[in-house]
Amino acid sequence: GAGVSQSPSNKVTEKGKDVELRCDPISGHTALYWYRQSLGQGLEFLIYFQGNSAPDKSGLPSDRFSAERTGGSVSTLTIQRTQQEDSAVYLCASSPTADSSYNEQFFGPGTRLTVL
Amino acid sequence: DAKTTQPPSMDCAEGRAANLPCNHSTISGNEYVYWYRQIHSQGPQYIIHGLKNNETNEMASLIITEDRKSSTLILPHATLRDTAVYYCIVRVNAGGTSYGKLTFGQGTILTVHP
Numbered sequence: 001g002a003g004v005s006q007s008p009s010n011k012v013t014e015k016g017k018d019v020e021l022r023c024d025p026i027s028g029h030t031a032l033y034w035y036r037q038s039l040g041q042g043l044e045f046l047i048y049f050q051g052n053s054a055p056d057k058s059g060l061p062s063d064r065f066s067a068e069r070t071g072g073s074v075s076t077l078t079i080q081r082t083q084q085e086d087s088a089v090y091l092c093a094s095s096p097t098a099d100s101s102y103n104e105q106f107f108g109p110g111t112r113l114t115v116l
Numbered sequence: 117d118a119k120t121t122q123p124p125s126m127d128c129a130e131g132r133a134a135n136l137p138c139n140h141s142t143i144s145g146n147e148y149v150y151w152y153r154q155i156h157s158q159g160p161q162y163i164i165h166g167l168k169n170n171e172t173n174e175m176a177s178l179i180i181t182e183d184r185k186s187s188t189l190i191l192p193h194a195t196l197r198d199t200a201v202y203y204c205i206v207r208v209n210a211g212g213t214s215y216g217k218l219t220f221g222q223g224t225i226l227t228v229h230p
Contacts (some may be wrong), residue, residue: 004159008117015161031216033216033217033218035220036219042221042222042223043154043160043203043218043220044220045219046216046217048216050216055216056216056217059217091159091160093159093160095216103164103216104162104165105160105218106162107158107159107160107161108159109158109159110159
């Protein structure tokens, strides 16, 4: 079946503009995660959704970052007033549920964001 | 989640076993050991996980020491396609608001050569 998809695959924007990144999880997966990977950095957790609610937003780096999930499916990560340090690959992952002894996360291909 | 320590890089000859170590000396009793890998320009891929027993699947084997303070991921017959960054992660599987997330370290860059 279809895996996690993300759009756009690449986004180039000017400093100060807002961007929206989209994630389509695997159908039926209730848990959804956003991570980012900056050049030379490891993968950094941003936010986790269970259904439409976000029990853990601890990784969002500033109030310019927000995310929502509607219908327990698609999620959008919004970055307002982008800065050059926001340049990174933004990865989305989903899993059937987070509340389990087995919790494989399936990752999408990522969105490469470049802020000029 | 407990911190993990992995060597920054390893080499392996194609067809040989690749043994990737991970130290997690502060692991708690309810934390599992997970392994993911990331092939260049792709998202991470789940490999295997375990609590205290050794585990095997079609991709790899996971050996966890009796005191659970370290583990080894074994790729029994490495191929060139196994060249990737391998991440060892420890995390709880239930309870609390943050048990869902994975905390990635720097991982081990495994290079499989002909």
